[in-house]
Amino acid sequence: MLQIYNSLTQRKEAFKPIEPGKVNIYVCGVTVYDYCHLGHARTYTAFDVIIRYLRWQGFDVTYVRNITDIDDKIIKRANEIHDDFYVIVDKFTKAMHEDFGAIGLLLPNHEPRATEFMQPMIAMIEKLIANNHAYVAENGDVYYAVRAFKNYGCLAHRDIEKLESGARVEINDVKKDPLDFVLWKLAKPDEPKWPSPWGDGRPGWHIECSAMSTSMFGDTFDIHGGGKDLIFPHHENELAQAETATGATFVNLWMHAGFLQIDKEKMSKSLGNFFTIRDLLKEHAPEVLRYFLITSHYRSPLHYSTDMIQQARNALERFYTSLRDLPDAEPIANTLFLEKFTNAMDDDFNTPVALSVLFELSHEIQRLRDKDMTAAAAHGALLKQLGGVLGILQDNPVAFFQSGTKSIDVTKIEALIAARNKARTDKNWAEADRARDELAAMSIILEDGPSGTIWKAK
């Protein structure tokens, strides 16, 4: 029975979708004003694995991941580089798709953009004003009145009085309460703007997700996700807006991914301690990054280091070594491996335990290989199938061994291998050794196997 941790109740719960067999999941997407870094990849890979697993278990999953294409950060960026707002949005949306595709993230079923949902946002704000949960401030901006919602703080598990005392009171603040947050902001000259009953302007960040998710899924849906930093204030505010606008429970299950950290700090744009996905892909095979990202449980922090990335590569090499040269076969059925893998994933998507089961399977393939190739192949097919549920191990083993070598001259490597093979045929051992040494100096190692010599990048 699948158990999932719910941030709202702070415990694992048996998963029960609203409609049996169907799952509606909304994950907050990227604000497209720069290239995505590995921290983004951490959260979206976590949800990618969750969605793959749910589908593998037979659920009909509708995955919605929005694009925040209107935001102060985008406007600031456009002003900084003197480019048009839309040019920035297009450029970084395209880059996000390329980078996410490279690390094997499934496309969401829908990718709504905030700017396409102005009407539902305006309608929700109008409802909130009518219900006395929002007001137009002196400066014309519209604010959500936090105090009018008695459950405010329920998701973040924070007491409203404590939040209040910590809130920053700004000079000339037009809010009635320091915790109130903006729903509609009037445009300053030269800012992008949309018409509304309160004047031309743009929505606040939080309202977009409440309006888009309920427009697509209805008032209540199964799962809402994002990184842990979104619990407060973004998701708390989304919940407040949606529940006071519709009167219904907004979301049944809230899921949050832990941070990718570097030197014990969250990898983030603002701290400047980030590596973009595209820069990392110049050095590492995409699958290595993906493997690294699932080595810790999705709710736990994950620590980035070059050593951890190397360990991910080594682990994948071991898996691909066990898959190499196996004949095609159907996955072995009814084995303990399958049961253990499913138990691990049913326990709140425990990928580290699931990977340890795949390791046991990989050892079993190596053990069987010498005495029963048919059984080895059937276990290999299962390893590949279960790897696919995590979005790994779908490559050709030799292609993987040679991956992550974009900066290496493959023609030169192949010429050196040919020279070495010829020298060996000629029994010119000195020349054969010289070619091997030259390859070693390029961090290329050779392996002579049953299907000939292959090279690996180290």
Ligand code: AMP
């Ligand atoms: P943003 O575009 O900054 O709103 O971030 C998009 C998503 O990436 C959010 O769900 C964030 O929580 C997530 N995210 C950003 N940085 C990290 C990080 N270092 N570790 C995990 N998730 C992150």
Ligand code: ZN
């Ligand atoms: Zn959101």
